[in-house]
Amino acid sequence: MLSTGLAVGVSTCACRAFSVRGMNLMSAFEALRAIPVLEALATGTVDVVALSGLGFRDAGAWQKLAGIYFGPTRHRKLQRAARSAAEGLSLDALGVVEKNTRRLLSGAAVSPWELRVELCALRGTVAEIDQAAAARVRAYNRGVEDAEKKAYGGRSLKGGKNTDAWGLRTATFTGPEHLMAAFLGDLHTKAQELRRADPRLSYEQAMFDALLAGGAGVTGPVTPVPHVVIGLPDYAKLLRQEGDETIFALTDGTTITGAELVAREMATVGVVGLYDPVSGGVNMYREERVATWKQRMLLAAETILCPHPGCTTPASQCQVHHLIAWEQGGETNIENLSMACAVHNARNDDDPNAPPRNGRLERRPGGVVHLPPDGGPTRSNIHPIRQLSAMALINN
Ligand SMILES: [Zn+2]
Structure with a gap:
């Protein structure tokens, strides 16, 4: 009922949606694309209060989106372009487009409207669009002066105020990725120890216990070890393993060791991985303990x-x-x-x-x-x- 009721406002075939109850539920869902729904909200064909009454808790957010995509703006051409790029996108997908557009730092090489046009052209599941959009906005933000400093202003620890039916409270915290990766990585190591001692612990439970047990000392990001990736050059063919070393045949009929090949391709490096474009990583060492690492x-x-x-x-x-x-x-x-x-x-x-x-x-x-x-x-x-x-x- 929920969806057939809504279809009245957003679909031109509303009578059909009503004619066969249930059978047309799918077409009612299909009519729930972002652009027609936002247009209906903007023109008043559909009322936000009525939508909330039907139980759509995002109705308020849709109303805001309607204002952005159909409301007055100085950038009418880009607004039109964004609407046409968003054709077929779901309401949730347009929601993540807007969420990521709001993350654009001032001083970036694109304007928010140019960004919307670009992000509205993304396709995939909502999660895939969210990830792709975040990556694009991140790339633009990297070009902004003092980007890290500006983004650090977004650090937060929120929640922890509402008690649920089990008497539990939830908090979320947000911070720069390197700091978070170091912090959670440390907790992860401790959580694994706890799970070895008590296999009944779930990963999430063990992470919480690790945090309570004094958890991770937030000492700052770990120094990354560069891992240089080189593809097998055309002139070298993988020949055989000889003890610890990999031997390659060269097109001139000679052979070369993996270490020599790396030295020939690279000057100074941290860790070098040799990869075959088809079969993946090349096994360079045999010695058991080292091999695992x-x-x-x-x-x-x-x-x-x-x-x-x-x-x-x-x-x-x-x-x-x-x-x-x-x-x-x-x-x-x-x-x-x-x-x-x-x-x-x-x-x-x-x-x-x-x-x-x-x-x-x-x-x-x-x-x-x-x-x-x-x-x-x-x-x-x-x-x-x-x-x-x-x-x-x-x-x-
Ligand atoms: Zn997985």
Whole structure:
């Protein structure tokens, strides 16, 4: 009823929506695109109070959006362009466009209206649009003088005032990414110790306990270790492993060690990972203890985040996942490995002969992708930060 009622105002086929109750619920939902709804609000065809009465709690926010996209402005041309770019976007998607537009710092190379036109052209799930929009606005903000200082003004710790039915309170805190990563990374390490001692603890519970136990000392960002990524040059072919070293055949018929190849390609570096554009990280060392660490470094830099579509777990908090399961004869070599978060590692359909439930991760040329259980096309994790992953860097 909720949606058929609303369809009266926003859809031209309102009578149809009413004619067959229920059956046209889907078309009523489809009519709930951002632009027609905002236009109906702006022209008064639909009333915000009535919408709130129907239980839409975002109605107030939609009214504000209606004012932006249909209200008076000195930038009518850009406003029109934004509306036409937003054709087909959902209300939630336009909401995240606006949320990210508000994050544009003054002094950026684009105006808020130019930014809206750009962001309204994004497509994908609401989460994907949110991430892509945040990455674009971030890129513009980086060009602003004193950007870090201005953004630091947005630091906060909010909430903690409302008690829920269990007698619990919730607070959220916001701060610069490097500081947050260092702080949460430290908590994560302590939480893992706690979970080893008590496996019944959930990750979230353990993080809370770690915080209470004196938690992370906020000492400031950790110094990053540069991990230089180089793709195998055309003139070198992977030949064999020899003890700790990888041997490459050169096109002139000679051979070269991995260390020599790195020295030839690079001058001074921190950690160097050699990546094959198709098969991923090249296993450079065999010695067991070191190999584990090196594999983790190669795998983490390869993917940056868990490769499951939409996942935001950083590789540093992921587990090493066998793409072909150990039980299925999959080996612990770098080509058969990927980082995956605990959730997506556990949910992966390891047995290719069992009925598909959640789909599986598989290595394809260019990186690890997800094969959905319905046999549909493969999907990658398109989070913008993955453009900095080793595989993206060498394949672009
Ligand atoms: Zn994941």
